Amino acid sequence: MTVLLYNEDAYLLDFTANVLDCTPTKHQGKDAYDIVLDQTAFFPEQGGQDCDSGVIRVLQIPNDGNSVNPAGDDAPSNILHVSIKSDIIHHICDRPLPSDAVVKGLINREQRFDRMQQHSGEHLxxxxxxxxxGADNVGFHLSAREVTLDFNTTFEEKDIAFIEDIVNRAIYENFETHIFFPSPEELKDLNYRSKKEIAGQIRIVEFPGYDMCACCAPHVKRTGEIGSVRIVAAEHFKGGTRMWIECGARSLRSARAQLNDVRAISRITSAKISEIVPAVEKLSESLKDARFKLVKFERDSILALVDDIKAEKNPIIWIDSCDQDNLRMGVNTLVSGTDGFCSAFCGNDDDGYRFIIASSGNDCRELINKMKASFEIRGGGSADMVQGTIKATRTEIAVFYTETGIE
Ligand SMILES: [Zn+2]
Known part of the structure; x- marks a missing residue:
């Protein structure tokens, strides 16, 4: 079994080890090498957390005449993935390493500390x-993109603020994390989370007074290092709640980005930051008002157009932009005055047109089928009315109508 150096010291970011095995393999369809060391500080993907990244460098190749560096140079082997199977850690790397070589592993420091902040925050x-x-964490995922926690209960908004306050108080208290490996006898008396899920030697991570949980991941030494925890979203999920949290530098980065957005909204609305909510509400109301006036204006325009062409046998409305309800209203008004085809085309030659065609005396489906033979059309309908979109110019449509005998 591989000696797991991260179990004892989460801050160990470089270590030496001996290469026990290097086997060619594939990673995401590309050539790679499965490297086993006698000990490692690389944390594998497990328990919902992504693996560490970093590099492994050759320090020394045994001078036995047999061992050669298969990579042929001193370039490091990059970690592509780390997994654990039957207590053996497999480092999937992009370059081979000589068997029996002494190597140095270097862990991506920023990524490791970020995950320690997120994972310790998750425990709190x-x-x-x-x-x-009295609820349980039933799902956890920690990646570079997000940290999600699933709980088998639901929360009110005030509960979320309450949880945030308690967790951040634990951070201000800056106490030491207690990590230990209890004997089976000691374990029986311990009241910790994840009691049933892990077999074998149990590693307990305790934040005294706040949490005790079986866990294999690297954690911060003192709670103050978490920096802060924000619960940024909580949604109903499978009868419970999925919660998104951000801790430490990740929380600071996202708060900064959100503040920049708030400043931009403040500039756009010419309102102080403390007054952007009523300013945006006012903007939304005035938009609704403008939309209402536009729909009324379009309705009047359509009715004026209808008035001009209502005496024709097969009247056609042409308009640049119009609400679909108004367009339908225009066609319906025309249908009441003729048994020919009453059409409305809304749009322009570059983007194409939306159309509605109705008739009380003809089968509109026959017409749309003929149109489909000549143009790129999406849509359909009944004998009384068809509607859809057409990619054609006004001239092309007019020519088609003439050739089809609709004038
Ligand atoms: Zn954990």
């Missing part, structure tokens, strides 16, 4: 939910 949130709401 899950422990607080367990303690105050």
């Amino acid at each position: 949130v899950s422990g607080t939910v367990h303690r105050y709401f």
Whole structure:
């Protein structure tokens, strides 16, 4: 089994090890190498957390005349993925390493610390939910993009603020994390989360007074290092709740981006930051008002057009832009005065047209089928009315109508 250096020291970011095995393999369809070391500080993907990244460099190749560096140079082997199977850690790398070589592993420091902040923050949130709401964390995912926690209960908005306050208080108290490996006898008396899920040697991560949980991942030494925890979203999920959290530098980055958005809205609305909500509400109301006036204007325009052509046998409305209800109203008004084809085309030659065609005396489906033979058309309907979109110019449509005998 591989000695897991991260179990004892989460801050160990470079280490030396011996290469036990290097086997060609594939990773995401490309050539790669499955490297096994006698010990490692690389955390594998497990328990909902993505694996560490970094590089492995050759320090020394045994001078036995047999061992050669298969890569042929001193370039490091990049970690593509790390997994654990039957207590063996497999480092999937882009370049081979000589068997029996002494190597140095270097872990991506920023990524590791970010994950320590997120994972420790997750324990504080899950422990607080367990303690105050009696609910369990039933799903956890930690990647570069997001941290999600699934709980088998639902929360009110005030509960979310309450949990955030408790968790951040634990951060201000800046106490030490207690990580230990209890004996089976000691374990029986411990009241910790994830009690049933993990077999074998149990590693307990305790945030005294806030949480105790079986966990294999690297954690911060003191809670102050988490920086802060924000619960940025909570949604109903499978009868419970999915919660998104951001901790430490990740929380700061996202708060900064959100503040920049708020400043931009403040500039656009010419309102102070403290007054952007009523300013946006006012803007939304005036938009609704403008939309209402536009629809009324379009209705009047359509009615004027209808008035001009209502005496024709097969009248056609041409208009640049119009609400669909108004367009339909125009066609229906025309249908009441003729048994010919009453058509409305809304749009322009570059983008194409939306159309509605209705008739009380002809089968509109026959007409649209003929049109489909000549043009790119989406749509359909009944004998009384068809509607859809057409890619054609006004001239092309007019020529088609003439050739079809609709004038
Ligand atoms: Zn954990």
